[in-house]
Amino acid sequence: MLKRVLDEARHASRLRETSPEADTRERILEAGSDLFQRRGFNGFSYKHIAVLLGLRHAAIHYHFRNKSDLGLALLQRYRRIFLEWAEELESRVDDEWDRLQAYFGLYVDYQRSGSLICPSGVVSNDFDSLPEAMQEEARQLLRDRWNWLTRTLDNGRSAGKLNFPGRAAERALVIGAAMQGALQIDRVTSNNRMEQIIAQLELEMRRDVSDIDNGRSS
Amino acid sequence: MLKRVLDEARHASRLRETSPEADTRERILEAGSDLFQRRGFNGFSYKHIAVLLGLRHAAIHYHFRNKSDLGLALLQRYRRIFLEWAEELESRVDDEWDRLQAYFGLYVDYQRSGSLICPSGVVSNDFDSLPEAMQEEARQLLRDRWNWLTRTLDNGRSAGKLNFPGRAAERALVIGAAMQGALQIDRVTSNNRMEQIIAQLELEMRRDVSDIDNGRSS
DNA sequence: GTCTATAGATCGATAGAC
DNA sequence: GTCTATCGATCTATAGAC
Numbered sequence: 001m002l003k004r005v006l007d008e009a010r011h012a013s014r015l016r017e018t019s020p021e022a023d024t025r026e027r028i029l030e031a032g033s034d035l036f037q038r039r040g041f042n043g044f045s046y047k048h049i050a051v052l053l054g055l056r057h058a059a060i061h062y063h064f065r066n067k068s069d070l071g072l073a074l075l076q077r078y079r080r081i082f083l084e085w086a087e088e089l090e091s092r093v094d095d096e097w098d099r100l101q102a103y104f105g106l107y108v109d110y111q112r113s114g115s116l117i118c119p120s121g122v123v124s125n126d127f128d129s130l131p132e133a134m135q136e137e138a139r140q141l142l143r144d145r146w147n148w149l150t151r152t153l154d155n156g157r158s159a160g161k162l163n164f165p166g167r168a169a170e171r172a173l174v175i176g177a178a179m180q181g182a183l184q185i186d187r188v189t190s191n192n193r194m195e196q197i198i199a200q201l202e203l204e205m206r207r208d209v210s211d212i213d214n215g216r217s218s
Numbered sequence: 219m220l221k222r223v224l225d226e227a228r229h230a231s232r233l234r235e236t237s238p239e240a241d242t243r244e245r246i247l248e249a250g251s252d253l254f255q256r257r258g259f260n261g262f263s264y265k266h267i268a269v270l271l272g273l274r275h276a277a278i279h280y281h282f283r284n285k286s287d288l289g290l291a292l293l294q295r296y297r298r299i300f301l302e303w304a305e306e307l308e309s310r311v312d313d314e315w316d317r318l319q320a321y322f323g324l325y326v327d328y329q330r331s332g333s334l335i336c337p338s339g340v341v342s343n344d345f346d347s348l349p350e351a352m353q354e355e356a357r358q359l360l361r362d363r364w365n366w367l368t369r370t371l372d373n374g375r376s377a378g379k380l381n382f383p384g385r386a387a388e389r390a391l392v393i394g395a396a397m398q399g400a401l402q403i404d405r406v407t408s409n410n411r412m413e414q415i416i417a418q419l420e421l422e423m424r425r426d427v428s429d430i431d432n433g434r435s436s
Numbered sequence: 437g438t439c440t441a442t443a444g445a446t447c448g449a450t451a452g453a454c
Numbered sequence: 455g456t457c458t459a460t461c462g463a464t465c466t467a468t469a470g471a472c
Contacts, residue, residue: 055456055457058449059457065449121343122343123406126261127405129257129261142403164422166421171418177397177398180402180403181398182395184342184395185398187342189360197391200392203383204383264465264467265465276468
């Protein structure tokens with residue numbers, strides 16, 4: 001069982017590309033991140049990380065006293081990476097349609113990294129068994145994504161770049177839920193279902209741009 | 219930790235309503251089903267079930283030699299229940315819109331039973347760590363749902379009961395993924411996000427029916 | 437069918453040497 | 455910072471009494 005996990009994890013090329021000079025704390029977070037999205041918070045141990053990094057599990061405890069600390073650091077890291085991604089994207093890309101494309105791209109990347117589940121999906125699934133400190137951070141993680149999607153959809157419709165019926169906040173919920181589920185479904189059917197889902201979501205938001213005037217009056 | 223799990227599980231009123239006469243095998247499956255959707259396949263043990271049923275864990279092994287057998291039986295049971303649900307529904311309800319409402323109702327029931335995750339969501343998340351026999355059954359579980367949704371959407375659009383752009387099979391993927399994600403998101407935000415998602419999905423499928431009828435001129 | 441008792445593995449975590 | 459060694463808890467599973 002352990003061997004199987006490690007075989008899977010080694011497929012994540014990101015790990016191999018980690019420079020040997022990177023300090024141990026960061027390497028732990030990278031390995032932990034991969035295991036977290038592959039097996040869930042309760043599905044990996046200090047030993048899994050230790051083997052991947054060529055250390056003993058006691059060494060991990062030096063950097064993260066207990067697993068709750070490690071999990072919290074992982075969630076904070078996910079939040080930071082997402083917010084930095086959004087900031088960089090918005091400084092570079094103006095069109096909300098293109099921004100949404102970039103958002104979908106995040107999920108395609110997860111899929112291509114060996115059918116990883118998105119961080120929101122992991123915390124949603126394991127929520128009841130997470131330490132309380134992680135639960136609060138998990139709520140914020142989902143809120144960050146929701147806020148970004150809502151804002152992007154709202155601005156995009158106002159600018160005529162995309163369209164959808166109803167309120168942006170609720171369409172954002174549907175898109176977030178669908179992408180989260182898509183990544184999970186894709187790992188079972190392994191038939192590029194996620195790209196079909198992305199294509200369908202795009203189709204739904206593009207087709208009504210032409211009747212933006214008469215579509216919303218009912 | 220164990221205590222916390224059991225406190226949570228006892229909230230599932232279905233368990234309390236189980237008649238004492240029900241044979242042990244079926245009671246194991248009922249308790250296992252609740253734990254499965256609450257904690258994932260790796261998140262519960264024979265001991266959890268045993269405590270809930272007032273037995274010793276060795277007794278569970280008499281009915282299910284190992285956990286893989288138990289898990290397989292759970293998945294087969296989920297598939298049977300869904301297919302029976304669909305058959306009963308279709309013998310009673312003709313309108314595809316109403317059938318879709320009933321489908322959404324399944325998820326509302328899960329949510330009200332203490333934010334359970336749907337079976338498809340659990341197997342998707344735990345897929346990599348499932349025994350091989352369970353993986354094949356998991357694929358079928360998702361396929362059953364997808365087939366049913368595709369058929370219902372296709373027939374419903376042909377009959378003018380609902381509308382959506384693109385192909386039924388792909389819209390079915392979006393709806394399945396969105397409902398699966400909705401249940402997960404709901405358990406984190408605990409703010410009835412799922413009902414908002416259902417309302418949005420309904421809005422998206424209803425709004426264009428009038429466009430077709432009115433030739434988009436109103 | 438259910439029990440007691442036990443096996444071996446793995447888990448998260450700590451103490452103390454180097 | 456990383457190591458060896460060890461702890462107590464929990465896990466899946468089996469043997470054998472009743």
